[in-house]
Amino acid sequence: MWRYILKRVLLMIPTLLGVALVVFLLMHVVPGDIALLILGAGEQGGDVNLFELERVRHKLGLDRPLYEQFFSWVWGIVRLDFGNSLWTGAPVIDELRIRLPLTLEVALFATLISTLIAIPLGTLAAIRQDTWVDYGVRVVSIGGLAIPNFWTGILLILFLVIYFQWSPPLVFVPLWEDPWENFKQLIWPIVTVGYRNAAVSTRLTRSAVLEVMREDYIRTAWAKGLREFIVVVRHTLKNAMLPVITIIGAELAFLMGGLVVTETVFTLNGLGRFIVDAILRRDIPVVQTMVLLTAFIIVFVNLIVDLLYAWLDPRISYSAPRASQR
Numbered sequence: 001m002w003r004y005i006l007k008r009v010l011l012m013i014p015t016l017l018g019v020a021l022v023v024f025l026l027m028h029v030v031p032g033d034i035a036l037l038i039l040g041a042g043e044q045g046g047d048v049n050l051f052e053l054e055r056v057r058h059k060l061g062l063d064r065p066l067y068e069q070f071f072s073w074v075w076g077i078v079r080l081d082f083g084n085s086l087w088t089g090a091p092v093i094d095e096l097r098i099r100l101p102l103t104l105e106v107a108l109f110a111t112l113i114s115t116l117i118a119i120p121l122g123t124l125a126a127i128r129q130d131t132w133v134d135y136g137v138r139v140v141s142i143g144g145l146a147i148p149n150f151w152t153g154i155l156l157i158l159f160l161v162i163y164f165q166w167s168p169p170l171v172f173v174p175l176w177e178d179p180w181e182n183f184k185q186l187i188w189p190i191v192t193v194g195y196r197n198a199a200v201s202t203r204l205t206r207s208a209v210l211e212v213m214r215e216d217y218i219r220t221a222w223a224k225g226l227r228e229f230i231v232v233v234r235h236t237l238k239n240a241m242l243p244v245i246t247i248i249g250a251e252l253a254f255l256m257g258g259l260v261v262t263e264t265v266f267t268l269n270g271l272g273r274f275i276v277d278a279i280l281r282r283d284i285p286v287v288q289t290m291v292l293l294t295a296f297i298i299v300f301v302n303l304i305v306d307l308l309y310a311w312l313d314p315r316i317s318y319s320a321p322r323a324s325q326r
Contacts, residue, residue, distance in 0.1 A: 023291040
């Protein structure tokens with residue numbers, strides 16, 4: 001097992017280097033110049049002073065060869081120095097310290113809530129197939145898939161404003177500073193995101209449980225007279241969880257950079273809005289760092305999911321096969 005984990009961790013290095021190279025080249029191929037934006041000349045250049053333009057480009061390091069810029073950035077990442085924002089001049093790591101806790105909290109709690117809701121509801125819908133329980137769960141889950149997050153968030157805000165005079169927070173309070181204030185600020189974004197994720201996981205759980213319940217060993221368990229709880233939990237649910245864990249992991253990784261709409265609706269200063277603003281401003285170090293961070297999270301979550309496979313299914317083993325003895 002440890003050999004497999006070490007191998008996967010080492011494979012992360014070329015994967016992340018490839019991502020870094022691709023995003024670096026793309027950011028330099030896309031038309032536009034941040035130096036022009038800083039000088040207020042727009043994308044066309046206008047009547048900008050060429051001497052001033054070259055001075056700004058030299059200050060930002062944009063006049064150096066591309067290979068030098070790339071290797072300088074990669075060496076900075078090795079030293080955990082992600083450079084400075086070209087737009088604000090602040091270190092990128094400081095910007096991440098401000099925004100990462102918010103996005104991480106929303107993503108983790110939304111995933112936790114959606115999992116706690118989806119697995120019981122999906123299982124219940126499967127074992128009560130074609131009953132009113134099944135139809136009710138399917139209606140709720142299809143609604144979560146059909147309604148966009150921003151629409152759910154807007155409706156939720158309107159309801160809270162009209163009936164409870166609530167408004168989205170303007171300043172984020174970390175969990176460790178004031179748990180109750182943090183809860184009041186993030187509970188509704190978490191509910192909005194969690195509802196959509198729960199809808200996806202519920203549908204998948206129902207399909208996976210229905211498929212497993214048709215297997216021969218489940219029929220054998222019923223024939224032995226085992227109680228429904230034991231058949232469902234010990235034999236059915238454990239074997240049906242593999243595809244569900246896959247989608248839960250993928251959703252969690254996506255949320256780390258894909259909460260831009262929810263963050264905009266609830267005025268949250270998270271990573272999603274941060275990367276969109278950086279793209280619009282052509283803030284190259286910020287975009288490169290954010291894409292690389294998202295890639296790392298996706299690779300890391302996939303590793304955790306693969307390890308959970310072996311824990312849930314004894315037939316899956318990542319240990320090196322032993323030589324057969326004669």
